[in-house]
Amino acid sequence: MKHHKLMGALAFSGVLALALGGCAANTGDNGDGNTPVETKASDYNPQDRDALQVGGEARFPINEIPEQLNAFNGDASADTARVAAWYTPQIMLQEADGTPYKNDAYLDDWKIDTVDGNTQITFTFTKEAHWNDGTDMDWTAIDATWKANNGTNELFNPNATDGYKAIVSVEQGDTPKTAIVKFDGEFAWPEMPFLTGIIHPALADPTTFNEAMIDNPHPEWGAGPYMIDEFDANSDYISFVPNTEWWGNEPLLEKVSFQGMDAAASINAFKADEIDMVGVNTKDRLSQVKDMKDITIYRATQTASTLIQVDSTKPQFEDVKVREAFFKAINIDQQKQVAWNGLDYEEAPAGSLTLFPFQPGYVNALDEAGWEFNPDESKSLLDEAGWVEGEDGIREKDGEKLSVVYPVWSDDATAQAIAKSLQAQMKDVGIDLQVDIRPSTDFSNDYNTMNWDVSSLRFTSSDPFGAAWFCQLYCMDMGLNLSGVQTPEMDQRIHDEVESLPTADEQTAAAMKLEAEIFKDWGLIPLYNGPSISAVKTGLANLTPEPYVGLDGFGVQPVENVGWEK
Numbered sequence: 001m002k003h004h005k006l007m008g009a010l011a012f013s014g015v016l017a018l019a020l021g022g023c024a025a026n027t028g029d030n031g032d033g034n035t036p037v038e039t040k041a042s043d044y045n046p047q048d049r050d051a052l053q054v055g056g057e058a059r060f061p062i063n064e065i066p067e068q069l070n071a072f073n074g075d076a077s078a079d080t081a082r083v084a085a086w087y088t089p090q091i092m093l094q095e096a097d098g099t100p101y102k103n104d105a106y107l108d109d110w111k112i113d114t115v116d117g118n119t120q121i122t123f124t125f126t127k128e129a130h131w132n133d134g135t136d137m138d139w140t141a142i143d144a145t146w147k148a149n150n151g152t153n154e155l156f157n158p159n160a161t162d163g164y165k166a167i168v169s170v171e172q173g174d175t176p177k178t179a180i181v182k183f184d185g186e187f188a189w190p191e192m193p194f195l196t197g198i199i200h201p202a203l204a205d206p207t208t209f210n211e212a213m214i215d216n217p218h219p220e221w222g223a224g225p226y227m228i229d230e231f232d233a234n235s236d237y238i239s240f241v242p243n244t245e246w247w248g249n250e251p252l253l254e255k256v257s258f259q260g261m262d263a264a265a266s267i268n269a270f271k272a273d274e275i276d277m278v279g280v281n282t283k284d285r286l287s288q289v290k291d292m293k294d295i296t297i298y299r300a301t302q303t304a305s306t307l308i309q310v311d312s313t314k315p316q317f318e319d320v321k322v323r324e325a326f327f328k329a330i331n332i333d334q335q336k337q338v339a340w341n342g343l344d345y346e347e348a349p350a351g352s353l354t355l356f357p358f359q360p361g362y363v364n365a366l367d368e369a370g371w372e373f374n375p376d377e378s379k380s381l382l383d384e385a386g387w388v389e390g391e392d393g394i395r396e397k398d399g400e401k402l403s404v405v406y407p408v409w410s411d412d413a414t415a416q417a418i419a420k421s422l423q424a425q426m427k428d429v430g431i432d433l434q435v436d437i438r439p440s441t442d443f444s445n446d447y448n449t450m451n452w453d454v455s456s457l458r459f460t461s462s463d464p465f466g467a468a469w470f471c472q473l474y475c476m477d478m479g480l481n482l483s484g485v486q487t488p489e490m491d492q493r494i495h496d497e498v499e500s501l502p503t504a505d506e507q508t509a510a511a512m513k514l515e516a517e518i519f520k521d522w523g524l525i526p527l528y529n530g531p532s533i534s535a536v537k538t539g540l541a542n543l544t545p546e547p548y549v550g551l552d553g554f555g556v557q558p559v560e561n562v563g564w565e566k
Contacts, residue, residue: 037299037343037344037345038299039299039300039301039345039531040299040300040301041096041097041300041301041358041553042096042300042301042551042552042553042555043298043299043300043551044096044298044300044542044543044544044551044552044555045296045298045536045540045541045542045543046541046542046552047541047542047563047565049249049252049561049563051541051565051566052252052541052542052561052563052564052565052566053252053563053564053565053566054250054252054563055252055253055254055564056252056253056254056563056564057253057254057255057256057257058253058255058256058257058276058277058540058562058563058564059256059257059259059274059275059276060256060257060258060259060275060276060277061258061259061260061261061265061266061269061270061275061277061278061279062079062082062083062236062258062259062260062261063079063260063409063440063441063443064079064236064260064440064441064442064443064444065079065083065231065233065236065237065238065258065260066079066080066083066444067214067215067233067444067445068080068213068214068444069083069084069213069214069215069216069217069218070199070203070209070210070212070213071083071084071088071159071196071197072145072148072149072158072159072196072197072199072203072209073157073158073159073209073210073213074157074158074159074478074479075157075444075448075479076159077443077444078460078547078548078549079444081196081462081546081547081548082258082546082547082548082549083217083238083258084197085545085546085547085556085559086224086226086240086256086546086559087217087219087222087223087224087226087227087228087240087243088197088221088222088223088224089103089106089129089137089141089197089198089222089223089224090103090106090197090224090556090558090559091103091106091107091123091194091197091198092110092194092195092197092556093556093557093558094195094463094554094555094556095554095555096552096553096554096555097464097553097554098463098464098465098553098554098555100191100195100463103558104126104248105126105128105129105247105248105249105558106125106126106129106137107123107124107125107126107129108124108125108126108177109122109123109124109178110122110123110124112190112191114186115182117185117186118168118182118183118184118185118186119182119183119185119186119187119190120180120181120182120183121180121181121190121193121194122173122178122179122180122181123139123142123178123179123181123194124173124177124178124179125137125138125139125177125178126177126247127177128247128248129223129247130223130245130247131200131220131221131222131223132219132220132221132222132223132227132243132245133200133220133221135200135201135202136176136177137223138172138176138177138178138179139170139171139172139173139176139177139178139179139180140176140201141179141198141199141200141201142170142179142181142194142198143170143179143201143204144198144199144200144201144203144204145164145194145197145198145199146164146167146170146181147170147204148199148203148204148206148209149161149164150164150165150167151164151165152165153206155206155207155210156206156209156210157209157210157479159472159478159479159480160469160471160472160478160480161471161472161478162192162468162469162470162471162472163187163189163192163193163468164193166183166184166187166499167181167182167183167184167193168182168183168184169181169182170182181193185502186502188468188501188502188503188504188506188507189465189468189504189507191465192463192465192468195462195463195556196462196547199221200218200221200222202221203221215233217231217238223243223245224243224246224559224560225242225243225246225248225249225250225251225558225559225560226240226241226242226243226246226251226256226559226560227240227241227242227243227244227245228240229241229255235259235260236259236260236261236441237257237258237259237260238257238258239255239256239257239258240255240256240257241254241255241256242254248560249558249560249561250560251559251560252560252561252562252563252564253562253563253564256559256562259275260440260441261440262410262411262412262439262440262441263285263410263411263412263415263440264411264412265411266278266279267280267285267288267289270289270535271288271289271292276536276537276540277534277535277536277537277540277543278534278535279532279533279534280297280533280534280535281343281414281530281531281532281533282339282341282342282343282412282413282414283341283342283343283414284412284413284414285412285414286342286343286533286535287342289535292535294537294538295535295536295537295538296535296536296537296538297533297534297535297536298532298533298534298536298543298551299531299532299533300531300532300550300551300552300553301347301358301529301531301532301553302460302529302530302531302532302550303356303460303461303529303550303553303554304458304459304460304461304529304530304532304548304550305350305353305356305458305459305526305527305528305529306339306350306456306457306458306526306527306528306529306530307353307456307457307458307459307524307525307526307527308327308330308422308454308455308456308524308525308527309454309455309456309481309482309483309523309524309525310323310326310404310453310454310483310522310523310524311450311452311453311454311455311482311483311484312483312484312485312523313450313484314404314453315400316402316403316404316453317404317453319385320521320522321381321382321384321385322381322382322385322387322402323485323521323522323523324378324381324522325377325378325379325381325382325385325429325431326378326426326431326454326522327371327522327525328371328372328373328374328375328377328378328381329373329375329378329425329426329428329429329431330373330422330425330525330527331373331421331425332349332373332527332528333373334421334425335418335421335422335527335528336527336528338414338417338418338421339414339418339528339530340530340531341414343531343533345530345531347528347529347530349364349366349367350526350527350528350529351363351364351365351366351367351368351526352364352365352366352466352512352515352526353459353473353515353524353526354466354467354469354470354473354508354511354512354515355466355467355508355512356461356466356529357529359464359466360508361505361508361509361512362512363512363513363516365512365515365516365519366516366519366525366526368513368516368519369516369517369519369520370520371519371525375425375428375429378429379429379430382395382402382429382430382431385397387402387430389430390430393427393430394427394430394431394432395430395431401432402430402431402432403431403432403434404431404432404433404434404453404454405434405436405452405453405454406419406422406423406433406434406435406436406452406453406454406455406456407436407437407438407446407451407452407455408435408436408437408438408456409438409439409440409442409443409446410437410440411437411439416435416437418456419435419456420435422456423435433454447482448479450482455482456527459473459480460548460549460550461548461554462547462548462554462556463554464554465504466508466511467498467504467507467508467510467511467512468504468507470494470498470499470507470511470514470515471491471494471495471499474486474490474494474515474518475490475491475494476488476491481523481524483521483523483524484523485518485521485522485523486523490518493514494514497510497514498510498511498514532549532550532551534551539564539565540562540563540564540565541562541563541564541565542557542561542562542563543562544557545557545558545559545561545562546559
């Protein structure tokens, strides 16, 4: 699917629906409801390489192996980015708080300067850095990544243009190993561009960029400590082994695998010792692992937002009054109670998709937009829109029922309970919400083809630079937010009122103000952020090195450092 800070230039990332999966933080407490449980900012068993053994296998579940395996493409998802991290260049890494730093295996130099009033970034690749097909890794990779993602060539379908569109040129430096990136004026977010990686120059062609990596990971376009061993699109399986072309620190694991599976399958696979880590973000899932030996429970604050959106292009939701009525019929507190039952977890209201409540500059934009749980107002709005309550309590207009399809891409009991709670809330105001249980492996295709009327999913942030990705969330044709309420006029306001401002602080304040206005179009709203809780076989260290997963906060770690303690 797309992402916000998801995907390659991913900025956000659409993971699956509701509060499932994800990783967590290590407290050793299973959250049985008897004692308060600490949820840390990050909790991922960080260990130095010297403390870890060479060898062993790590087996992970994943929602799906998406069809689109180019993590920079607009049809990719957070799962795409997770898979890509294991065999494509991680030229930039991040601390848990999001502070970026260069990966010394790929870059000799990474510096940010201001030259003649313009921000300039210099990348110098190491002598050894090369792609698996033998192509030297040099300035052409930076150039190709910029051109595919800057939005000037409409034949490309990028995940996001944020950051890239502010660049005016990418040029070769003294040698092909050096790329000089120039911006138009001073860029407010100089750390942001290329954090999500680079593409092989072969992907600089639009058709190749959009189509070549559908159900084909093209291992020859990768580079890094691991290479693809097995790939099966039909069974949603991919595995990696140490890369014979790798020049950096030795990868610690002899094999890494990802198997697509639904919620019930993943918990059963963990109990059967078929995988080494599983999300246990619900009371039921926690209870199923609490008596297992040799496992550790990790709990972390997840840098993600569960949201709900409607497709405003569907006849039922074309009227903004109906959309507003829908959202004001949602009891968010009840949704959270169902989602977090038994987890001993609380958080501040999640009133923004741009910043999290713990970040400087956060404003509850949803409150500012005038949202409140108000079924009576919902009924009045539906009356005004001409939807009349029928004999069965469901509203009708022009002979049509106010009926909408709400898929749940999971077989997890809590996910289904959340859906039923929402269904009851909608019924109270006369909306027939039809809950449709689907396999998680259908998610990307269903989402991108708009095979839904209402969808709930999670946008996961790859870094703390929220306002830097504002356009990916709220501009037209970005592929992440598919509510359909975006307009050319709002695109222009985002450029003029947010992106044109000179500093990060000013852009953040402006984005918070404008987000409240955008919410008044009633296309989507945030519900909650939530914890990331995982059960992990004891001894597995440096967890979730990929972006968009969450155990390590905003962290992006070298995949070669994941391993088992000695």
